Amino acid sequence: MSTMVDPGPEAPEAPPVEAKPPTRLGDLLFSKVSLVSGLIVILFLAGVGTFLLIQGLPALDASGEATYGEPDIWKFVGMLLYGTIYASLIAIVIVTPLAVGLALVISHYAPKALAKPVGYLVDLLAAVPSVVFGLWGLEVLAPKLLPAYKWLNEHFSWIPLFDGSVNSRSLLTASIVLALMALPIVTALLREIFAQTPRAHEEAALALGATRWEMIRLAVFPYARSGMVAAILLGLGRALGETMAVAMVLSATGTGYLTLSIISAENPNTIAAFIANNYANASGDKINTMIFAGLALFLLTFVVNFAGRWIATRGQNKG
Amino acid sequence: MAKSIDVKDLDIYYGDFLAVQGVNVHIKARSVTAFIGPSGCGKSTVLRSLNRMHEVIPGARVEGKVVVDGQSLYGAGVDPVAVRRQIGMVFQRPNPFPTMSIYENVLAGNRLNARKLKKPEADTIVEKSLRGANLWNEVKDRLAKPGMGLSGGQQQRLCIARAIAVEPEVLLMDEPCSALDPISTAAVEDLIHELKSDYTIVIVTHNMQQAARVSDDTGFFNLKAVGEPGHLVEFNPTTKVFSNPDESATEAYISGRFG
Numbered sequence: 001m002s003t004m005v006d007p008g009p010e011a012p013e014a015p016p017v018e019a020k021p022p023t024r025l026g027d028l029l030f031s032k033v034s035l036v037s038g039l040i041v042i043l044f045l046a047g048v049g050t051f052l053l054i055q056g057l058p059a060l061d062a063s064g065e066a067t068y069g070e071p072d073i074w075k076f077v078g079m080l081l082y083g084t085i086y087a088s089l090i091a092i093v094i095v096t097p098l099a100v101g102l103a104l105v106i107s108h109y110a111p112k113a114l115a116k117p118v119g120y121l122v123d124l125l126a127a128v129p130s131v132v133f134g135l136w137g138l139e140v141l142a143p144k145l146l147p148a149y150k151w152l153n154e155h156f157s158w159i160p161l162f163d164g165s166v167n168s169r170s171l172l173t174a175s176i177v178l179a180l181m182a183l184p185i186v187t188a189l190l191r192e193i194f195a196q197t198p199r200a201h202e203e204a205a206l207a208l209g210a211t212r213w214e215m216i217r218l219a220v221f222p223y224a225r226s227g228m229v230a231a232i233l234l235g236l237g238r239a240l241g242e243t244m245a246v247a248m249v250l251s252a253t254g255t256g257y258l259t260l261s262i263i264s265a266e267n268p269n270t271i272a273a274f275i276a277n278n279y280a281n282a283s284g285d286k287i288n289t290m291i292f293a294g295l296a297l298f299l300l301t302f303v304v305n306f307a308g309r310w311i312a313t314r315g316q317n318k319g
Numbered sequence: 320m321a322k323s324i325d326v327k328d329l330d331i332y333y334g335d336f337l338a339v340q341g342v343n344v345h346i347k348a349r350s351v352t353a354f355i356g357p358s359g360c361g362k363s364t365v366l367r368s369l370n371r372m373h374e375v376i377p378g379a380r381v382e383g384k385v386v387v388d389g390q391s392l393y394g395a396g397v398d399p400v401a402v403r404r405q406i407g408m409v410f411q412r413p414n415p416f417p418t419m420s421i422y423e424n425v426l427a428g429n430r431l432n433a434r435k436l437k438k439p440e441a442d443t444i445v446e447k448s449l450r451g452a453n454l455w456n457e458v459k460d461r462l463a464k465p466g467m468g469l470s471g472g473q474q475q476r477l478c479i480a481r482a483i484a485v486e487p488e489v490l491l492m493d494e495p496c497s498a499l500d501p502i503s504t505a506a507v508e509d510l511i512h513e514l515k516s517d518y519t520i521v522i523v524t525h526n527m528q529q530a531a532r533v534s535d536d537t538g539f540f541n542l543k544a545v546g547e548p549g550h551l552v553e554f555n556p557t558t559k560v561f562s563n564p565d566e567s568a569t570e571a572y573i574s575g576r577f578g
Contacts, residue, residue, distance in 0.1 A: 112377065200414035204478070207372055208428035208485065209404030218427060222418035 048298070056292035059285065066285035068254050068278075076289065077296050079255040083268030084297065087171055087246065088239040090262060091178035095186055095239075096232055098179070103190035108216060119191065126184035134248030137177035142168035142249065145176075149263040164264025169251035172262040174270075177249055178239045186235035193227035194220055226311050233308030240301050243272035271297040321519045322388035322488040323348040324369060329383035330548075331364050333376065338364050340548040342383070344538060351511060351520045353530035353557065356540030357572070361549030362523050365540070366491050369521060370406035371399040387488065404428075407482035411494040413474035415466030415481070422462040424477055425449060428485040444484055452480035453510050472503020479510060483518070490514065492522040496529065508533050527573060531561050539569045 059066070062073050070076040102122060106115045146168040156162045201219040210218055221228075256269035271293045279290055324346040331339040339361035346352045354362040367373035368381050371392060385392040392402050407428075415424045425445045429436060436444070445462065449455040454476040458469070466477050475495060482490060492511075496504040511520060511533045524530050530537050537560040539552045553566045564570045 198414075200410060200412055201416060203372065203375065203408075203410060204414040204416065204481075205427075206375055207370070207403055207408035207410070208431055208481070209400050209402075210431050211400050214431055218416065218431075222416065225418075 052291060052295040052298055055288060056295040059288035059292040062285050062289050062292075066289050068286075068289070070255060073289065073292060076255055077271075077293050079258060080269055080271045080274055080293055081296060081300070082258060083171075083252070083256050084240055084270040084272070084300070086268055087175050087178060087250075087270055088236055090172065090175035091182060091239045092232060092236050094176060094179035095182050095235055099183055099186040099190055099231075099235070100228070102183075102187045103194055104216060104220075106187075106191050107194040108212065108220070122184050122187050124184075125180070126188075130181065130242060130244040131248070133177055133181055134245040137173060137245060137249040138169070141176065142173050145173055152263060160260040161262050164259065164261040164266060166263055167251055167265030169249055170261075170263045170265070171250065171267045174246045174250040174267075175262070177245045178242055181242055181245060182235040182238045185238055186231050189231035189234060190224075190228060193224045193231065197223045226314060230308045230312035233304055233311065237301050237305040237308065240304060241272055241297065243276050246270050247273035247276040321348045321517060323519065324489065324521075325384070325386040326365075326369075327384040327386070329365070329368065329381060329385065331361065331368055331373065331381050332379065334378035337548045339540075340543075340550050342551045344551060344554050346519060346521060347536065348388075348519050349515060349517070350535040351515050351522060351533050352536045352538065353534035354521070354523045354538045354540060355525075355527055355530050355572075356549070356552075357542075358525075359549075360540040360542050362538075362540040363493050364549075365551075366493055366521060366523050367408075369489070369491055370408055371402050372408060374399055404431075404485060405487055406489040406491060407485065407487035408491045408493065409475070409478050409482055409495045412498050413471055413478050415469075415474050415477050417465070417467050419466060420463045421449075421458050421466050421469070421477060424466040425480050425484050427481055448480040448484040449477075451483050451514070452476045453506060453513070454480055470503070472499050472506055475499060475503065475507060476510065479507070479514075483514070487518070489519045489521065492520065494523055494525060497525060504529070527561075531557060537561070539564075539566070539572060541568060541572070 059073050062076075063071060067073055067076040070079065102118075106119045106122075110118060146166070149162075149166045149168065149170065149172070152162045153164075153166045157164075197220045201223060202215055205215040205218040250267055250269065250273055251265055252267040252269035252273070254269065255274065257266040259266055259268065261267075275290050275294060278286075282290060324344075326342050326344045326346075329339070329342040330337060342365055354366060356362050364373055369385060369392075373379045373381075381393060387406070391397070415421075416427060419427065422445055423430075425448050426436065426441055429441070429444060446455060446459075449458060454473060457473060458464075458477075461468075466474065469477060475498075479490075479495075496507050499507065508529065511522065514520060522530075522533065534557045536554065537557045538554040539560065540549050541552050542549050553560065553564055553569045555565065559565075560569060561573060564573065
C-alpha cells in the first residue's frame with residue numbers, strides 16, 4: 001500500500017508506459033465505499049422486484065376465493081389500481097394549488113423572518129407519522145367534513161362526483177389526508193425550484209413595471225415549469241404508495257366499488273390500504289394475489305417517480 | 320416624452336448601512352449622462368434608485384428627493400410599479416426571457432399594461448422597437464425564434480428594444496456593454512447615440528473611453544474613504560471632466576493613477 005501512496009525512489013526505474021499518477025488511500029477507500037453502497041441499492045431494488053415477480057406471478061390464474069370474489073386477477077388488480085390512481089389524482093388536484101401558493105409565499109412573498117419558520121413548519125409536517133395522520137383524519141377531519149358532504153350531495157348530486165349515500169369516511173376524506181401528507185415534499189421541491197429563478201430574469205420583469213405577481217408569471221413560472229411538473233409527479237408517487245392513513249380513513253370493503261362518487265359510503269379501495277387491511281388474515285393463494293397487487297403498485301410508483309425525475313433533469317439542461 | 324431628472328440630497332441605505340450620501344445632480348432631458356467611478360462606490364445604487372429598482376433588495380431605502388419632470392418618485396402614494404413603467408432599465412448581463420420568442424420578448428412590457436394588443440398593433444410596436452434598437456434587419460426573419468438564440472450583443476439590443484417598446488421617459492443602463500465584445504459594444508454605443516434624440520439616458524460604465532464617447536455629462540463617484548459611504552465627487556460636462564476636471568481626485572481616476 002505504501003508504494004502506491006508514494007511511488008518514491010522506485011518511480012524513475014519503472015518504464016515510462018507504466019508510470020501512473022500516485023493513488024491516495026483516502027480517494028481509493030471513498031470510491032470503493034461509494035461503489036459498494038450504489039451496488040447495494042441496485043441489489044435491493046432488483047431483489048424486491050424479483051421477490052414480487054416470483055411470489056406474484058403464480059396469482060395470474062387465481063380466481064374466486066383467491067381474488068376476493070373477483071372473476072380473475074386482472075379485474076381484481078384493475079379495481080384496486082382504479083381506486084389507487086383515483087384517490088391520488090384527487091389528492092394531487094388538492095395539493096397542487098396549495099403547494100404552489102405556499103412555496104411562492106416562502107420563496108417570494110413573505111419577508112425572510114417569516115418565510116423561514118413557515119418553511120420549517122411545512123417540513124415538520126413530513127415528520128408526522130402516517131398513523132397520526134390517519135387518526136386525525138378519522139377522528140377530527142371526517143366528522144367536520146360531513147356537513148359539507150351532505151350539502152354537496154343535496155345540491156349537486158346530479159354530478160356523479162357527489163352522488164350516492166353520504167359518508168364521512170369517503171374517498172374525498174382519504175384524498176384530503178393524502179394531500180396533506182404529500183404537501184411537505186411538493187412544497188419543499190417547488191420552493192427550491194422557485195428560489196433558483198435567476199435574479200436577472202426577475203429584475204428584467206420588475207424593470208418593465210411588473211407587479212410581483214406579474215413578475216412571477218413572467219419570470220418564475222416559465223423558468224420553473226418542468227420542475228413544477230416533476231415536483232407534482234413526485235408528490236403523486238408519494239400519494240400512490242401511502243398506506244396507513246388511507247387504510248384507517250377510507251371505508252371500503254374488499255376491492256371496493258367502481259364508482260366516481262367521492263363522498264359516498266361505497267368507495268373504491270387502494271392497493272396499499274387493501275393489503276394492509278387484509279394481509280393479516282390471508283393465506284395460500286390469497287398471499288400471491290396480494291403480492292401481485294403489490295407488484296402492480298411497485299411498477300406504478302416506479303413509472304411515476306421515474307417520469308418525475310426524467311422531467312426534472314430534462315428541464316435542468318434547458319436552463 | 321423625454322424628461323429631466325433632479326436629484327436632491329439623496330442618501331441611500333441598505334438596512335442601517337449608508338451606501339451613498341448627499342447626491343445632488345441635474346440630469347438633462349434628451350442627453351446621455353454617464354456615471355463613472357471605482358467598484359462599490361454606489362454609482363449603480365444611485366442609478367437603480369432612479370426607478371426604484373434598488374427596493375427589490377430587502378431593507379433598501381432612500382432619503383432625499385428624486386424629481387422627474389416636477390414629480391417626486393418617492394412621494395407618498397407613488398407606486399414603484401408605475402415608476403418603473405415610465406423609467407426603463409437595461410442591465411449588465413443581457414436578460415431576455417428564456418422561454419419567449421424574440422417577438423414576445425419585445426412585447427413583454429406592453430403585455431403587462433393589461434390592455435389587449437391587436438395583432439397589427441403588436442406588429443407595429445415590435446418592428447418600431449427592433450428598428451429603434453438597430454436589431455430589425457438581423458432578426459426580422461426569425462421573430463418566432465427564442466431570444467436566447469441570439470448572440471450576446473444582439474440579446475442586449477433585444478433588451479433595449481424591450482425597454483423602449485413601452486416608450487419610457489427615461490432609459491437607465493447599468494454597465495450595458497460590460498458583458499459584450501468590442502464589436503457588439505460599438506453597436507450598442509451607436510444605438511445610444513441615436514436613442515438620445517428621443518430619450519433621457521443615464522448610463523453606468525466602468526469604461527472611461529465609453530463614457531467619453533457616448534455621454535454629454537459625466538458624474539464621478541467615489542468612496543469618501545475606506546468604510547465610508549460613496550458620494551458624487553464631481554458632475555460636469557463630459558468634455559470638461561475628461562480635459563480639465565474641477566477635482567484632483569477626478570483627474571487622478573481618469574488618468575489611471577488610482578482605481
